[in-house]
Amino acid sequence: MQNINRRQFLTQSAAVSTAATILPRYAVGQSSPSEKLNLAVIGCTNRGGNIGSEAIKNSLTHCVALCDVVPSRAEGLKKKMGGRCDDAIVFEDFREMLSKMGDKIDACTIGVPDHAHFPIAMLAMSMGIHVYVEKPLAHTFEECELLMAAEKKYKVKCQMGNQGHSSGQRLQFQSWVEAGIIKNVRRVDACMNKGRRWHPWGDIKEFPPAEKMPEGMNWDVWAGTAPKHPYNSKYDPGNWRGWYDYGNGAFGDWGPHTLDTVHRFLKLGLPHEIRAEKIEKPNDLIYPHGTTIAFDFAQRGPDMPEMTINWYDGTHNRPPSSHDVKIPSCGKAIFSDDLTFVGGTHSASLSIVGGERQDDVKDSLPKSSASETSTNHMDNFLRAAAGLDPYCNSSFAITGPLTQVFMLGCIAQRLGEDLEFDTETKQITNSVRANELLKGHAPRPGWEAYYELA
Structure with a gap:
């Protein structure tokens, strides 16, 4: 074209x-x-x-x-x-x-x-x-x-x-919040402890040299709004996730599957502080090999006090709570005042594994059949597009703020800095460079107009 x-x-x-x-x-x-x-x-x-x-x-x-x-x-x-x-x-x-x-x-x-x-x-x-x-x-x-x-x-x-987010897991979490089973959450430890594509690359000092592209590839369209480096197999297929210019690391890959219900039904919105507590093998071009990033959220209501999400990625960077609570290598532990929950990702359901109220609530958990309540995510989208369902389960209004939490985490990973975020103005107030990264790089010439369509 x-x-x-x-x-x-x-x-x-x-x-x-x-x-x-x-x-x-x-x-x-x-x-x-x-x-x-x-x-x-x-x-x-x-x-x-x-x-x-x-x-x-x-x-x-x-x-x-x-x-x-x-x-x-x-x-x-x-x-x-x-x-x-x-x-x-x-x-x-x-x-x-x-x-x-x-x-x-x-x-x-x-x-x-x-x-x-x-x-x-x-x-x-x-x-x-x-x-x-x-x-x-x-x-x-x-x-x-x-x-x-x-x-x-x-x-x-x-x-x-x-x-x-179209599964019974989403509906379970929602019903447990509405029934008062999940309330007064103070801390969530979430982790992604599998190896990533960029881990074997070592300490990258510069962008890789040009390689022969797959036959017929339109590399200009692949680069799109982003910087256009010479083709290399360390970008495509699949390896783009490890580069700051193209991907969002482990956050973008696993965060939406791990923390979606926590974010939505605990009404977290955006954090006011993001802390880079551990950066393993920092790099100017690719994501670190392991990080611990903490997100602090303000109180949202009487049963939703101030709380922190601690994110752990890296093959050996396990949450300290995993010593006492068995958290999957990709999953989460949720700590309220009197109950502890453990769950995985995607459609994996939550389990109550501890806390003072454990015996009191086990017989009063909301009962629902997954076959009656869950649906297929793609089918939900297509039915909504056809006018047969009233809404999409993961509309952008829901998943936009969720993704923005991960984008803030990616900036903390990249800079290795603690960030103060104004949730009203949506600006990072203690770092000019970090605030610039909310927008990222300027779009390549010829690709600017997409940013004016909203």
């Missing part, structure tokens, strides 16, 4: 944003849609291919487009689908796809590196397209802020891909 200038981009975006206020094709409460949702899958390999194939298989969709910066990956997904999307048109540039087919696409999945979530989602939303964005929501604090504003402005259905 030939690059359009900023004036052309904003003119086109203004036109489609008007169309975005039109009511969706299917009215809420309609028993069955007369037509299927026209689906586009953006990112066709690894996690993007997984969520894309799930959407393609759904009875509510007809896949009309596949997009990947390596077109052969899109063709590979098409073959795997066994005839479900044989007529889908393949693109290597999401801008070209939306320029040519935006008026024919109702919903899209976005399963690409963290840094590329924002421009794709923002452009699609501005065209009235419902979006499913794999976690984390975006790459910077500001991008989350803009995506939340765009969700409200364009009135589209938006889902972040933390799949456990």
